[in-house]
Amino acid sequence: MGRSVGSLALAATAFLSCIVEGARVCGNGTSPASGSFQHNLIDVRYDGPDPDKDLGVSTIAVALGSGSTPIYECVAQWPEAWGGWYEGGSNAIWSDCIGTGAGFGQDKTVSFSVDWKTKTIRLTHSFDCSDRQGSEGSASGSLAVDFECATRDGAMYCIPKLTSAGARPALRISTSYTSAPKGLDCAAGSVGQNSWRVESWLRRYEMAPGTSTPGAPLPKDTGPSFTLRSLPTNTTFNCATTQHRNGTFDGSCKSPSPSAPAGSAEFSFDSRLNILKVSETRDCDGRKLSAVGVAYYQSICDRDFNSVFFTCTADPLWIGAGAS
Known part of the structure; x- marks a missing residue:
């Protein structure tokens, strides 16, 4: 016999309690909490x-x-x-x-x-x-x-x-x-401590059965697409591959929000080294401020059912700019 409604409710309550306990006191946003x-x-x-x-x-x-x-x-x-x-x-x-x-x-x-x-x-x-x-x-x-x-x-x-x-x-x-991150600041002319989160990573490529390692380049490789969230401003960019050169994918990132700060982002991904480089640029009345972040990006690639194609996904990843 399956679980009772009561036991399922208790299990759900316990699970939600774990989620609540996972949150932490952060402070007022200006002065971070101590500890x-x-x-x-x-x-x-x-x-x-x-x-x-x-x-x-x-x-x-x-x-x-x-x-x-x-x-x-x-x-x-x-x-x-x-x-x-x-x-x-x-x-x-x-x-x-x-x-x-x-x-x-x-x-x-x-x-x-x-x-x-x-x-x-x-x-x-x-x-x-x-x-x-x-x-x-x-x-x-x-x-x-x-x-x-x-x-x-x-x-x-x-x-x-x-x-x-x-x-x-x-x-x-x-x-x-840590204090709330301060990103690209046009008024101060400062790059600040920019950081990003990469989410919803997706890449598909073809690899013949019996091949042990992907190598590079691969046939019919879409290159990565993902969401890039600039944490200081909570600006979201949708990133997609635009060109492929010798195992390295270059791409552009666009914000779907018309209220996003004036700026742009782009990326390159070296599929041989699994190195992702993201850069964000802010347009400051003719001047440009840029910040760069780099990551070794791990993804899980599974063969599609009854197919020669693989689909790669990954957990969200935090990336800091420069030496931060």
Whole structure:
């Protein structure tokens, strides 16, 4: 016999309670709430490029959780020479932390970036505000990790240095509430601390049965389309691919709202490296202000039923501008 109406109601109430508890007090919008959050780094590992592959990418993997249970798995890749910064410049490469299903995540998005030169891991997470319905808050923090490295089969790998007693160190990132982001400001002539959220990611391509990796370029590849939300102004852009060149897709983003601030956005996606670059430009009476964000973008690609086509989707991803 199926569940009773009463038991279903209790289950629904418990589920809704979890959602409410996931929201956090954010403050009045000008001064953020006080307090901090602790995130255990259960596992951290860096792997240098595989000598048997020609992309030359490094991989950093972090497991976040409560106690010894991983709640989020975070993975990023970039060419070794970049060291966690787009083309070795001033734009950090952000990546999504994906829920493992082992616990109820309290955040809408969890993103991390790594400065490999200083061995610093930065974490930013966003959440609903319990004291300001319809608003979101965020918190961020960083941790410098002392790594020790070795080489195996021609490839370097690094793990956190053991304590003097030979035990794994207890690593935690403490994040604190951040003020409401200030984006492109024409009056002040300032770029501010712009940030975006990528939502509704969609890409379709054809891949013959038996092919193990997509590679690039692929036949009949639509390139990505997605929604780009500029968080400081809550401006929404609809983004779509406009051209394809040697595995890289370029696209434009348009706001469907006539009341949106005067400006534009565009993107490029390197399908070989899975690197997404977004840029937003504000027109300030003839002057232009621009902000750029970069991410290692992970998506899940499933073969369509009885077809040679794959459809790729992804969870929402927070991206910060520059080094933020």
